[in-house]
Amino acid sequence: MEAGAEEALIERCRRQDVEAFGKFVDAYQARVYGFVKRMVSNADEAADVTQEVFIRAFQSFTRFDGRSSVRTWLFRIANNLCIDRSRRLGRTPKAIGFGSDYEDGEEMEVSDSRWQPESLALDAELIQVVELGIAEMSEKLRMVLLLHDREEMSYEEIAETLSVPVGTVKSRLFLARAHLQSVVKRYMTEGGNA
Amino acid sequence: MKDQNQVDEKLNSEGMRAISEMVKGLPDDVPSMSWRSQLNERILAEAKPKKAFDLHRWLLRPAIGLGLAAALALVVVFRPIAPDTTGSSVESLMIATHQDDVNYASVTGAGLSVDEMTEFSNPTPVADPLLDLDVF
Numbered sequence: 001m002e003a004g005a006e007e008a009l010i011e012r013c014r015r016q017d018v019e020a021f022g023k024f025v026d027a028y029q030a031r032v033y034g035f036v037k038r039m040v041s042n043a044d045e046a047a048d049v050t051q052e053v054f055i056r057a058f059q060s061f062t063r064f065d066g067r068s069s070v071r072t073w074l075f076r077i078a079n080n081l082c083i084d085r086s087r088r089l090g091r092t093p094k095a096i097g098f099g100s101d102y103e104d105g106e107e108m109e110v111s112d113s114r115w116q117p118e119s120l121a122l123d124a125e126l127i128q129v130v131e132l133g134i135a136e137m138s139e140k141l142r143m144v145l146l147l148h149d150r151e152e153m154s155y156e157e158i159a160e161t162l163s164v165p166v167g168t169v170k171s172r173l174f175l176a177r178a179h180l181q182s183v184v185k186r187y188m189t190e191g192g193n194a
Numbered sequence: 195m196k197d198q199n200q201v202d203e204k205l206n207s208e209g210m211r212a213i214s215e216m217v218k219g220l221p222d223d224v225p226s227m228s229w230r231s232q233l234n235e236r237i238l239a240e241a242k243p244k245k246a247f248d249l250h251r252w253l254l255r256p257a258i259g260l261g262l263a264a265a266l267a268l269v270v271v272f273r274p275i276a277p278d279t280t281g282s283s284v285e286s287l288m289i290a291t292h293q294d295d296v297n298y299a300s301v302t303g304a305g306l307s308v309d310e311m312t313e314f315s316n317p318t319p320v321a322d323p324l325l326d327l328d329v330f
Contacts, residue, residue: 018241025233033225047225051233058237130216149217170201177205177213184213 010070013061021058028071029054032078035146039082041135049085053078068160075151076161079143086139126187133183137176144169145176 009027012020032053037046056077064073134142143162147153148169155173159166204210 016241018237021237022234025230025237029230030222030224034223037223043223047229050225051229051236054233055236055240058240126216127220130220134217145217149214150220152218167198167201170198170205174201174205174210177210180213180217181209184216 006070010061010064010066013058014064016058016061021061024057025054028074031151032074034150035075036078036082038131038134038146038150039078039139039142040085045085049081050078052081056081069157071151072153072157072161075147075153079161082143083139126184129183129187130180133180136183137179141172141176141179144172145180148173149177 009020009023013024029050033046033050036049036053037043040046040049053074057074060077064070068076134145137145144158147158147161148155153161155166155169158169162169
């Protein structure tokens with residue numbers, strides 16, 4: 001969407017224009033749903049949470065001041081709702097997270113001859129492996145990975161969305177990718193190429 | 195700073211970029227049509243109270259204000275007025291006479307008119323007191 005057109009659409013959404021908000025949903029529903037689905041790991045719950053994201057956005061559009069981009073604002077709502085849901089369900093972060101073996105990143109460096117990124121092709125099985133690898137991560141790592149590598153947000157935008165320093169964003173991204181590297185390597189050496 | 199540079203370097207390494215591309219290449223999921231229509235219904239439901247609120251704000255509130263002002267005006271214009279006893283109209287004189295009578299009656303007691311009270315205060319002298327006994 002062009003910047004001018006998006007500005008106009010946002011202005012109409014601020015005035016609670018239902019038709020304009022419908023277009024806004026059209027523009028963002030797949031991205032928000034994709035993010036939420038990977039955060040909650042359940043399609044039905046993801047559908048509910050995504051609806052809630054857009055309802056909250058509609059309710060609070062009058063207070064959107066434009067200091068951040070609308071995408072950052074929307075994903076902040078999505079992120080907060082995912083965290084709320086996780087707290088409500090009392091789910092603790094999964095095993096892969098801070099303090100894991102990948103903390104210093106040394107052992108994950110790409111010196112392993114079996115690790116050939118250029119030869120990686122996303123077939124259905126590898127997609128499933130990567131999705132499982134993402135689902136295994138702690139929420140904090142997953143959020144950063146999805147916002148950066150899926151939504152192509154900058155480090156600064158993610159830092160603003162999650163209210164953490166840029167350095168924290170980078171280290172979380174590194175840990176998240178390192179975990180995925182290890183998952184894919186394991187798949188290639190034990191499963192996929194065997 | 196040095197640590198940050200190291201992290202930047204590692205994030206830009208070939209292996210990390212490959213993972214990034216892999217994540218980027220994951221297929222997109224699109225919510226179903228029924229999900230979308232359900233969302234539309236909820237958005238419309240959210241929007242309706244807003245319209246009702248506007249109606250209330252722009253029509254009902256001024257109407258209530260006007261009603262209150264009209265009621266106040268009615269009270270001011272048609273407030274009960276005490277009878278005018280200071281004027282010179284017939285009604286005023288009748289009211290004044292009546293009020294005087296009431297006042298006199300409360301002072302002198304029942305049964306005496308104003309004229310009787312005046313006569314009593316100035317009795318006519320009787321020439322022969324025995325004449326009076328004739329009445330018995």
